[in-house]
Amino acid sequence: MGFRILALILILISTTFLYLACVESRVRHYKFDVVQKNITRLCTSKSIITVNGKFPGPTIYAREDDTVIVRVVNHVKDNVTIHWHGVRQLRTGWADGPGYITQCPIQTGQSYVYKFTLTGQRGTLLWHSHINWQRATVHGAIVILPKRGTPYPFPKPDKEKIIVLGEWWKSDVEAVIDQAMRLGIPPNVSDAHTIMGLPGPVQNCPSQGYSLHVENGKTYMLRIINAAVNEDLFFKIAGHQLTVVEVDASYTKPFQTDTIFIAPGQTTNAILTADQGTGNYLIAISPFMDTIVATDNVTATGTLRYNGTLAFTATDVTVLPPRNATPVTTKFMDSLRSLDSRKYPADVPESVDHSLVFAIGVGINPCATCTNGTRVVADINNVSFVMPTTALLQAHYYNISGVYTDDFPPRPPTPFDYTGAAQPANMQTKNGTRVYRLGYNSTVQIVLQGTSIIAPESHPTHLHGFNFYVVGKGLGNYDPVDDPKKFNLVDPVERNTISVPTGGWTAIRFRADNPGVWFLHCHLEVHTTWGLKMAFLVENGEGPNQSIIDPPLDLPKC
Numbered sequence: 001m002g003f004r005i006l007a008l009i010l011i012l013i014s015t016t017f018l019y020l021a022c023v024e025s026r027v028r029h030y031k032f033d034v035v036q037k038n039i040t041r042l043c044t045s046k047s048i049i050t051v052n053g054k055f056p057g058p059t060i061y062a063r064e065d066d067t068v069i070v071r072v073v074n075h076v077k078d079n080v081t082i083h084w085h086g087v088r089q090l091r092t093g094w095a096d097g098p099g100y101i102t103q104c105p106i107q108t109g110q111s112y113v114y115k116f117t118l119t120g121q122r123g124t125l126l127w128h129s130h131i132n133w134q135r136a137t138v139h140g141a142i143v144i145l146p147k148r149g150t151p152y153p154f155p156k157p158d159k160e161k162i163i164v165l166g167e168w169w170k171s172d173v174e175a176v177i178d179q180a181m182r183l184g185i186p187p188n189v190s191d192a193h194t195i196m197g198l199p200g201p202v203q204n205c206p207s208q209g210y211s212l213h214v215e216n217g218k219t220y221m222l223r224i225i226n227a228a229v230n231e232d233l234f235f236k237i238a239g240h241q242l243t244v245v246e247v248d249a250s251y252t253k254p255f256q257t258d259t260i261f262i263a264p265g266q267t268t269n270a271i272l273t274a275d276q277g278t279g280n281y282l283i284a285i286s287p288f289m290d291t292i293v294a295t296d297n298v299t300a301t302g303t304l305r306y307n308g309t310l311a312f313t314a315t316d317v318t319v320l321p322p323r324n325a326t327p328v329t330t331k332f333m334d335s336l337r338s339l340d341s342r343k344y345p346a347d348v349p350e351s352v353d354h355s356l357v358f359a360i361g362v363g364i365n366p367c368a369t370c371t372n373g374t375r376v377v378a379d380i381n382n383v384s385f386v387m388p389t390t391a392l393l394q395a396h397y398y399n400i401s402g403v404y405t406d407d408f409p410p411r412p413p414t415p416f417d418y419t420g421a422a423q424p425a426n427m428q429t430k431n432g433t434r435v436y437r438l439g440y441n442s443t444v445q446i447v448l449q450g451t452s453i454i455a456p457e458s459h460p461t462h463l464h465g466f467n468f469y470v471v472g473k474g475l476g477n478y479d480p481v482d483d484p485k486k487f488n489l490v491d492p493v494e495r496n497t498i499s500v501p502t503g504g505w506t507a508i509r510f511r512a513d514n515p516g517v518w519f520l521h522c523h524l525e526v527h528t529t530w531g532l533k534m535a536f537l538v539e540n541g542e543g544p545n546q547s548i549i550d551p552p553l554d555l556p557k558c
């Protein structure tokens with residue numbers, strides 16, 4: 001009798017534990033060893049910085065509301081930081097990762113434990129180094145599954161595949177940007193694009209490309225990530241349609257397309273139905289650029305291979321849109337809408353406390369030691385952001401003065417015809433380490449207005465700490481009277497990185513409900529380096545739940 005009761009109690013306890021294990025959020029531990037690794041691409045061996053010797057790096061798997069703990073150990077000569085791109089980091093800015101914005105770098109031989117919770121987030125994101133150009137090789141996927149027992153808001157795919165896109169230089173990437181900065185000219189474009197780290201066969205180097213094995217009749221959710229350094233990309237699979245269901249870890253209304261347009265820092269989940277029976281089909285990526293700026297034009301290729309098909313490599317790259325296919329990008333961006341279901345509503349701020357206009361683009365400053373006596377720079381509202389030597393978040397938290405000023409201009413100081421054909425007589429910018437201060441829970445609208453200085457260009461703008469709603473966009477100069485009438489405040493797409501149309505503008509809205517210091521920058525690394533960046537300082541609200549947590553004890557020092 002006693003034995004039976006004991007057994008019953010044991011069963012009860014163990015089922016309770018099982019139940020809790022299934023329902024409760026979990027803690028996921030990872031170890032990132034940052035190490036040099038020799039790898040061969042384009043038929044040449046090169047030593048690159050990697051996480052755990054992998055390129056692309058390891059995938060972080062978790063579920064919505066899980067806590068992720070990543071211990072990063074720096075075994076290389078360079079300074080390291082890791083950014084969890086698109087993770088909200090509610091009150092945990094110390095774990096966001098941009099060097100000298102939220103933390104000092106992890107120096108050689110040091111380690112730092114990133115700890116954050118994936119509150120209310122599910123989908124595909126990416127992690128990447130956030131110092132210098134290190135993210136060229138230090139990046140990987142973050143897969144956040146829905147809470148256990150919560151289905152996707154679309155038919156469950158049979159399988160899921162991660163597809164990380166990147167760029168490869170034969171030279172050391174830091175040497176590429178250092179040379180450009182020394183000479184004041186644009187950096188060399190990359191030598192190849194990569195799909196899961198592989199360029200596929202290119203001229204004079206018949207190397208193997210990425211292979212996606214499928215079975216006829218099955219469905220696959222592709223978690224596509226653009227981890228490239230400087231290039232917007234087209235992604236295409238010959239002979240197949242894709243159904244987009246999510247971008248930047250936010251569900252969208254599903255739509256079909258034969259081409260994905262994806263900017264650096266963006267992610268897209270798309271369903272592929274393997275409905276062609278048999279054969280090999282080309283998977284290809286190529287750059288988008290609808291202005292005079294140089295790009296790496298080498299198409300990376302892989303193969304979609306139905307099982308039971310003899311292996312051969314598909315090579316017909318004619319299926320890709322041309323480099324300047326603006327209409328393809330416009331159609332893709334116009335098709336994106338928030339799912340806006342009862343479970344996943346679009347919570348668009350209806351009123352705006354801070355109405356900001358950010359003119360974003362490049363400029364030219366004098367530079368006696370540069371090739372041309374000038375240096376190409378980039379700016380927001382005429383401020384080229386200069387990196388501090390103390391992290392902004394530390395300066396804010398510890399009240400250290402002299403690191404930044406909080407007078408970032410809310411609109412261009414001198415309005416001009418931003419997208420006009422005529423170049424302004426004075427293309428110079430000023431230096432500054434300025435932040436824009438926001439009260440806790442205030443609402444913000446930013447009109448990102450591209451400029452045509454030197455050449456108009458599409459800037460994929462990324463905001464840390466928040467998702468935003470893309471309420472409007474247009475070509476030419478933003479009209480503050482007429483354009484807001486056309487805003488979509490019902491089901492605009494929600495994301496963390498948005499491509500501003502070349503020679504146009506995009507309006508975004510968000511609620512500043514996350515205290516801390518949050519970076520906003522162009523995700524073309526060349527433009528970030530040149531100064532197209534700034535930060536928001538969001539004040540604490542009332543009480544501990546609306547305040548930034550205390551810094552972890554192992555926070556790196558400068």
Ligand SMILES: *[C@@H]1O[C@H](CO)[C@@H](O)[C@H](O)[C@H]1NC(C)=O
Pocket residue numbers: 036037038045047
């Ligand atoms: C990489 O290769 C170089 C020479 O090509 C060699 O000196 C070095 O030890 C290798 N490094 C690693 C980490 O294998």
Ligand SMILES: *[C@@H]1O[C@H](CO)[C@@H](O)[C@H](O)[C@H]1NC(C)=O
Pocket residue numbers: 171175176179188
């Ligand atoms: C950049 O390209 C130029 C011209 O091809 C070449 O001379 C130079 O060495 C390259 N720079 C780097 C850092 O690879």
Ligand SMILES: *[C@@H]1O[C@H](CO)[C@@H](O)[C@H](O)[C@H]1NC(C)=O
Pocket residue numbers: 189294295296297323
């Ligand atoms: C890439 O293609 C564009 C347009 O076709 C061309 O202007 C540019 O020179 C090419 N870039 C390189 C590096 O070949």
Ligand SMILES: *[C@@H]1O[C@H](CO)[C@@H](O)[C@H](O)[C@H]1NC(C)=O
Pocket residue numbers: 215307308
């Ligand atoms: C395709 O894959 C399935 C599952 O792995 C296997 O059962 C089947 O035999 C394969 N078909 C061919 C033709 O290889």
Ligand SMILES: *[C@@H]1O[C@H](CO)[C@@H](O)[C@H](O)[C@H]1NC(C)=O
Pocket residue numbers: 185364372374
């Ligand atoms: C040199 O500067 C002039 C004037 O600013 C500009 O027109 C030209 O394109 C520059 N050349 C290079 C190679 O940057």
Ligand SMILES: *[C@@H]1O[C@H](CO)[C@@H](O)[C@H](O)[C@H]1NC(C)=O
Pocket residue numbers: 385386387431
């Ligand atoms: C602006 O800052 C850069 C460093 O980011 C520096 O090289 C340059 O000399 C500064 N220019 C002025 C005018 O202070």
Ligand SMILES: *[C@@H]1O[C@H](CO)[C@@H](O)[C@H](O)[C@H]1NC(C)=O
Pocket residue numbers: 397398399
């Ligand atoms: C910074 O200043 C604020 C307001 O003056 C104060 O509440 C806070 O305690 C100070 N923080 C530190 C770490 O000194």
Ligand SMILES: *[C@@H]1O[C@H](CO)[C@@H](O)[C@H](O)[C@H]1NC(C)=O
Pocket residue numbers: 382413414416426428429430
């Ligand atoms: C930007 O700042 C520079 C340096 O102060 C100034 O010469 C220039 O007129 C400003 N341009 C604009 C558009 O505000």
Ligand SMILES: *[C@@H]1O[C@H](CO)[C@@H](O)[C@H](O)[C@H]1NC(C)=O
Pocket residue numbers: 441513
């Ligand atoms: C933020 O403001 C909104 C709208 O006024 C309100 O509904 C919400 O409760 C506020 N959130 C916090 C945490 O204060």
Ligand SMILES: *[C@@H]1O[C@H](CO)[C@@H](O)[C@H](O)[C@H]1NC(C)=O
Pocket residue numbers: 543545
């Ligand atoms: C703060 O948040 C925690 C967890 O969500 C909650 O249990 C607690 O009641 C909140 N405290 C206050 C003062 O709102």
Ligand SMILES: *[C@@H]1O[C@H](CO)[C@@H](O)[C@H](O)[C@H]1NC(C)=O
Pocket residue numbers: 077078079104105107389557558
């Ligand atoms: C690494 O970071 C520290 C702290 O900011 C800095 O003093 C040092 O110069 C950096 N090292 C390199 C190689 O950039």
Ligand SMILES: [Cu+2]
Pocket residue numbers: 458459460522523524527528532
């Ligand atoms: Cu840019």
